[in-house]
Structure formats: structure tokens, C-alpha cells
Amino acid sequence: MNAARPERPSGWVLGHVAGAPVVLAPSWLLAAVVLTVLFAPNVSAWTGQTGTVTYVVALAFVVLLFASVLVHELAHGLVARARGQQPHAFVLTLWGGHTTFGGAAPTPATTALVAIVGPLANIVLAVLFLVAGRAVGGDVLLGMLLLSGAVANGFVAAFNLVPGLPLDGGRVLEAGVWAATGDRHRGTVVAGWAGRLVAVGVVLVALGTPLLEGRTPDLVTVAWAALVGAFLWSGASGAIRGARTGRAVDALTVQRVGSPATAVGARASLAEARAAAAAAGVADVVVVAPDGRPAAYVDPAAAASVPPALAGTTAVGAVSAPLPVGTTVDGALVGQALLHALSAASAHGPVLAATVEGRVVALVRAKDVVAALRG
Template identity: 70%
Template sequence: MPGAAYAGPVSDQPRPARRTSGWVVGRVAGAPIVLAPSWVVAAVVLTVVLAPAVRGWAPGMVGARVYVVALVFVVLLFASVLVHEIAHGLVARARGQQPQEFVLTLLGGHTSFGAAAATPGTNALVAVAGPVANLVLAGGFLVAGLAVGRDQLVGVLLLAGAFSNGFVGLFNLLPGLPLDGGAVLQSLVWAVTGRRHTGTVVAAWCGRLVAVGVFAVAFALPFALGGRPTLTDAVWGGLIGAFIWSGASGAIRAARTQDAVDQLTVERVGRRAAAVGHTDSVAQARAVAAAAGAQDVVVLAPDGRPAAYVDVAAASSVPADLAGTTPVTTVAVTLPGGAVVDGTLVGPALLDALGRASRHSPVVVAVAHGRVVGLVRVPDVVAALRA
């Protein structure tokens, strides 16, 4: 498997806004092209691994020129991977997804976006764009290589570029996440079932099967054919198989999280709350909460805005004989402005609103149709998503 490189689209889940560490070498479609430090390792290793092949292509070549030619081929290989990733980004941008970065890494590259594809069609088109770009490049290299001829070193390099691009394009069309073919399968199942979560889980399990297949081809097939796997094939087969298995497993975990986000409601992550006026007593607050079956109490300002919430422990410590004369504000925690969300929101919209509100306070009031309906605490949201 010398010269093989993985190239794939963004995962089903959006990546964090923080940029991957590495060197920015340019920008395309408003996103940086990043060379990760591991890319240098890959370039050096591939150059050394390919040097014997270059000697076979050009027996008369000796010395440093062998490694220069090998390095040129490696650069062409990763340039092809970059074209693959840029194709993802350009199609995504045309479909309303803004790419965040294009990254070249040890095993190839990936493209990340700020948000997942909104529809199965967009998801499939973005995914298939990368392999199509490689197959087009493979055709171009093949025509040019045949025109130059295999007796010329340039022709051999062009034909090797045709093989590499053809391999990258076809390999990435295998039907399993995190490969592009897996994203196409994910989109198909998503379109049929109407659930992104189902599509992701099916495609991710297929990705695990692909990983097992890569291991089998790299290690078991040579023995079945009466030989032994080469060190190069064993190393690359192991790395790529492990990477695909890891990516598929990550997709399954991400799908569970996404499913939890899609089902997010105030009722799931919050506690029912009732509202009282700022002049009411602790006894009145207790009575209002009991009548509404609420677990929390929100104190309203004179203008009707949620201004505070009752500290349950502090309120419980007030003796019954003093509750009628103790102002509820004495056992309340002030809420800063902005610590309010629309209680009718669900799913990602609710999570986004809670994220903005939690910048002001770890406790957020949910208001629906002008009425306080719940109190949401950030740790409860995190626990619900993890569960």
C-alpha cells in the first residue's frame, strides 16, 4: 500500500471552532489550509519508503536524486489529497456550509465545517465531491502519462499519480464512515428513515466492517496467497484500519450525542418552575409552587422580568412560623440579564439558546408565551447529553 493516503469529509458532527495546530500555507473558500506537524512525518517516511521504487523506475538514477524524485511524488500525492479536500469545501460552500479549515495530516487530510449538513442531499454531494475530484485527476494523469511514455521518468511519475489518485478516489468511496462512501450511505439511510441518527449508526457500523476488511487485506490475504505481508503494507494497513475503526466508533458516539440534542426540551433538562412577585413572602412562594406542582420558584421584577430564583436550601431553612413574614427576595439568587431562553425551543435551537444564556449565568429561566415554565441548570444539560 505504498503511497496510500486517507482523504475524507467532515464528520457528521461539526468540529470545535479552535483551529488545528500546524502551519497555515494558504486559504481557499475563506478557510485556511493547515499542514499538521504529523504531515512532515508522513512526507519523510513516504519519501524513504518510495526511494526503492524510484530506483526501479529509473535504474540509472543514484544518490540524492532518487530521494528528490520520491519527494516530488509524495508532494504530488498530498496535493491530490488537498484537491480532494478543497472539492469537499467548494461544494459545501455552494450548498450553504462554510468550511472552517482544510488539514493535511499523517494519513492524508480532512475538511471541517462549522455545522453539519442540513439535508441528506447536501451531505451526499459534499461527500462524493472529493472522490470525484481524485478520479478526474487520475484520468488526467493517466492521459498525460501515456502521452509522455513509460520510458521517461516524468511519464512514470504521471502514471504513478494516476494510480494514487485512482486509489484514493475509489478507496474513499467504500461504504463506511468516516470514508466518503460512508457519508453517502449515511445520507441514503437518513433520506429513507428521516433520521440522521439512524443513517450515522448504520454507516458507522459499516465503517467498522471496512476497517476489519483493511486489516484482513493487509495481514491475512498475503498468508492466504502463500506469501507474507510486507512491512510497508502491514504498517499502512494497520494505521489506516485503526484510523477507520476509530473514526467509525467516534461517529457512533457523535450520533448518540446528536440524537440527545435533537430530543432536547426544557422538560427533559429543566425543572418545572412557578413565578412569584418580588414583594411576596416565602410562605406565598411555597404555596404557589405547591399549587403548580413546581420544584423551583422564580422571582419577577416589577416589570415582570425574571429577576431571581429561590435558593431551595435557603428557603427550606426558614421556619414555618417566620415564612409568612420573610420576603422571598431574602432567599433568592439574583439573575443577570440575558439568563432567559424561549421555553418553546427544542433540539439544536434550544441547545444554542442555552449556550448563549449560560454565558451570563449557570442557571437559566425558561419562558414560554410570556409565562415562566422552568429553571434549567447547565450541569443538568451536560448530564442529559452524556446520558
Template identity: 65%
Template sequence: MSTPPPARRTSGWVIGRAAGAPIILAPSWLLAALVLTLLFAPTVRSRIGDVGAGVYVVALVFVVLLFASVLVHELAHGLVARARGQQPHEFVLTLWGGHTSFGGAAPTPATSALIAVVGPLANLVLGGVFLVAARAVDATSSGEPGITSLLLYSGAITNGFVGLFNLVPGLPLDGGRVLEAVVWAATKDRHTGTVVAGWCGRVVAVGVFAWALLLPLVQGYQPNIGEVLWAALIGAFLWSGASGAVRGGKAQRAVDQVTFATVGRRAATVGHADSVARAGAAAAAAGAQEVVVLSPDGRPAAYVDRAAAASVPAEAAGTTPVTAVAVPLPVGAVVDASLTGSALVQAVGQATRLAPVVAATVDGRVVGLIRATDVIAAIRS
């Protein structure tokens, strides 16, 4: 499964590196290893008998093989991504399996689909290798299948399941990423693809839970409480990922529509020695909402607080310096008004670390102001 790059590295133990990125074992993996070992132990006991703690050792070996298969899945994503120009950020093994994050979004539908599909295909190939090896062991065995055969067949089954399940067309599964790419290619809109694949993921999440709960009832027997609980957990995980994708697709579409015209406010400019009256006249002449005060070197140094300016009596406006009703703009609190979409949002995000209001310029000329709150409101709407 692939994800956008995290704000910081995932916490956990770095156990290696591949494709220029760390391989991280998240703390939640220990919980998964413990639970899966306990769940697989009865199967081992039924095949090899009660050999005491050895049952759990064999079960743990199975779990390690399972997560090694997950790692192969994630490495397939990362290696193909790197070959297609996307640098992997990290490979993480977690409670739910694993994920790979990249340093940016795929540039084309074909690249996105290719990166997504190689993970499940790697599992299917690995499952085939396990199956061939298991049958080879059986062919050379003179008695009942032993521990090696059990582990190999388990590897074949789990890899086959992981590969096929991940090809189901719904986010956050890899098949959902492929569906997203197909819709993106058909509509020429990446975000439509994300929303469609996210809704399909929600359907899959509900279907997983319904399969475990309703199928037994339809067939006339009681559902297994353990299977229902596992299905509920998996369904909740899928629902959360799918819902996040739907929200993310809508938010990213809003981000792509951000321009200075949608989030900025036009501004007139005055000198630092001008009066409040002169600032008001300049704004009226330019049809602007705001006034920016320029320093002697032409840099946007402040902007007029409209409430403060309105409180100045008319008879005093001509003698009151505009700096008396201005809010300073730190050096660097400037963005390029010709930027659009995520580039503009990122630029505003950087500049508003210095001040909540920044000047917008075109070729060095001040054209307006942008407030961080206006950008946030435009994205949320």
C-alpha cells in the same frame, strides 16, 4: 473527507485560500512527507539508478504531487458545498491526507451525498489525466521510461487508489457519507444514517487490518510486517473516525429530542418583597418544583434555593423574605422555552455561561428553570 466545523481553526501554516476558506498545512503533514519520501525512494532508485540525493528529490516530488491530489479532493468538496449553500470553514492537509470542515450540516441527503462523492470522483478524473499523460510520454520516448513517466504513473495509481478507497461505504470515508445519505433518505432520520454508516466504517477498519494480516496466511506465506503496521495504523484511524460517528449520531439524536418538558423544571413566580411562606404556597398552587423571584420590573432576578427554604422554621416562614433564601440570576440568564433540539441546547449553552441555572420564558412569562446539568444528563442518557 468532510467534517463538522471545529471549535477553532486548526493549527498550521496557511498556504492559500479557496472558496472563502483558508488552506492549512498541518504540522503532521511534515511527518507524512518525510515518511512517504523515504518509502518511495527505493522505488525511484530501482527505476533510475542510484543518483545520490537526487533519489530523494524525485521521491519528494512524488509526495508533493500526492498531497496536491489530496488538495484537489478537498477543494472539490468545498466548492460543491459552497455551491449548495454550505460555506467551507477550512481545508486542512494532515498526516492522514486531508479534511474539509463546513459551517453547518448538509440540509438534505442529496446535498450531503453530492458533496461527499465529488472528492473521490475528482481523484478518479485526476488519475485518468495522469494515466493519459504517462502513456503520451511513453509514446514519445525512445528508451526506457524515465523519471517523468514514473511520476505520472505513480500519480495515476495513487489517485485511482485514493478515489476508489474513499468510495468504500463506511464513515469516516466519503463513501460512508454517501451511505449515510442513502439511509437518511430511506428512513427520514439523519442520525440513523450516521450510526449505520459508522458501524459499516468499523467493519471496514477491521477488514483493512485483516486483509493485510490474514490474506497472506490464507495464501500460504508470511505477512509483510511493514504492510501489517500500515494497515494497523489506517485501521485504527478508520475505527476512531467510525466510532466517533456512531457516538455523534446517537448524541445528536438525543440533542434533537431536548425540549423544555424533558430538561426543564416548572416554576411559580413571586415578587421580591414576598415571604418564604408565600413562595411555598405559590409553588404548591401551581404544582411547580421551583420558585423564581421577579424584580420590580418583572425580570427573573433570582430563584429559591429549596434546601435553604426548607431550613426556615415554619413559624418564621411568614416573616422571612424570600430573597433571604434566593440565588441571584444575572441579567441575560434567560432562554426561550419554546425552542427545541439543538437550538435550545445552544441557547442554554450561551445563557449558562452567566449562571449554571437559567430562567425559561414563553412570550416573556417565566415558566420554569433549566439547569445545565440536566441538559447534559439528558444528552448523555
């Protein structure tokens, strides 16, 4: 599975491929222990042996399985890099693995191609393991492991091709809807809902199959299905939320999140500021320094406390809150570029002045931007 997340994951760095670290997450240790314990009875049944050797062989199979997962993820990253999308990290986790990127794929074709090569890599591995296993012989322990690797890779490939996020098949579905509609976010929402259906389906299959066959559902199987279903539901829901936020980001403009404002000089009185606001038909007033830089804004509560009779003799600076250096953004920016600018400027203060060609056009409050992104 692949995702576009810029955060560097925690864990042990095993090396670097394509300029990105290969990270072993701490949760992998739990997965290795659990899978080794679950696989050990199969090893015992194959070999007729018990004790430490069964767990050593089971652990070898788990390492082989996660090596296959790593090949799956490296396929994602290498193809992505060839298509101009730099991988950020290859991560092995409790749930297998994922590849993170510094940004989203630029086209539907890239999304689909990067997604599909992961399962294709597992299909190639399944064939290689199958050929090697048959050559060694299924009655030999090494042959058994190789044939198990073939089955495991075949399952990983088939499962990842299921059309629902966060699986690779979901990425392909997302790319298809994106290509058909021209709307990336619609593709993500459709694939996210498909992923939710898959999550529910995994649990229903685990419960329903034995019941239809007249058997009692196995508690361990149901528990694993519930965990996998919860993981898939969480990933699908996160994708849907991300798509909605992405749509809000694309539609982001100063006009949507800002309050129209006008500007007055630092020596203006409150009465002059009120007159300027009334003439411009706006509620907010920005005070500019002699060099033209937005230096403060009139605080509505402080201004309201001044009696009308004193407005003409009250300096506008007396009822203003400062705008620190760096709290100015380009009001002509839109979408992701505007969000980056707002994010950088908000580090200096929660209220920002938006200007277009040096002219103050709006005041933007960080809380209004957050509200807009939350829909």
C-alpha cells in the same frame, strides 16, 4: 473526506479558496517524511540510482500525491458552496486531508453530491496522469512519476468510495439511509457501524492475505494497516457519538431538561413561595424583580433550613440565589435553537430561568442539559 466542524484548524495557511483557508497541518510534515522514506526504494529500483536524488524524486511524488488530495478536498468544498454549504477550511494532514464546514449538509442529495465529487476528482486526475505518463513514456523518470500519480489517485478514489464513515463512500451511504428513512441520524449511525467494519477489515486483510498465501505478514504493512484501521475506527465512532448527540439535541425541550417552576414577587415571604409552589404543583420557585425579570430562585437547601414557624416572616430573598442578567431563555425554543440559547445564557450562570411570553415556566440547570445530551 469531509466533516462538519466549525473549529479553525491550526497550521500554515497556504491561501484561500471559496472563502476558506487552505491549511497545511503540522502533522503533514511527518507524513511527507515517512512517505518519502518509504517511496525512495521504489525510485532507486526504477532508476538504478542511489543517494540524495532518490529522496528528491520520492519527495516530488509525495508532493504530487498531496496536491491530488488537495484537489479532492477542493472538489468537496466548491460543490458544497454551490449547494449552499459554506466550507470552513481545507486541511492537509497526516492522513491526507479533510474539508470542514460551518454546518451540516441540509439534504441527503447535498451530502451525497459533496461526498462523491472528491473521488470523482481523483478519477479524473488518474486518467490525466495515465495519459500524460504514457505520452512521456514509462521508461523515463517523469513518465514513471506520472504513472505512479495515476495509480495513487486511482487508489485514493477507490478507497474513499468504500461505504463506511469517515470515508466519502460512508457519506453516500449515510445520505441513502437518510433519504430512505427521513432520519439523518439513523443514516449516520448505519454508516458509522459500516466504517467500523471497514476498520476491522483493513487489519484483517493485512494479516490474512499473506497467511492465506503461506507467507509471513510484513510487519510494516501490518503496522500501517493498524494505524489506518485505528483512524477509521476513531472517525466512525466519533460519527456515531455525534449522531446520538444530534438526536438528543433535536429532541431538546425545556420540559425535558428543566424543572417546572412558578414565580413570586421579590417581597413575598418563604411561606408564600411555598404556597405558590404547592398550588402550581412544582418544586422550584423563581423570584421576579418589579420589572418582571427573573432575578433569583429559591435555594432548596437554604429554604429547608428555615423552621416552619419562621417561614411567614422570612423574606424569600433571604433563601434565594441570584439569577444574573442574561440567564433567561425562551422556553418555547426547541432543538438546536434551544441549545444555542442555553449555551449563551449559561455563560452568565449555571442555573437559568425559562419563560414563555414573559411567564416563568421552568428552571434549567446546566448539568441537567449536559446529562440529557449524553443520553
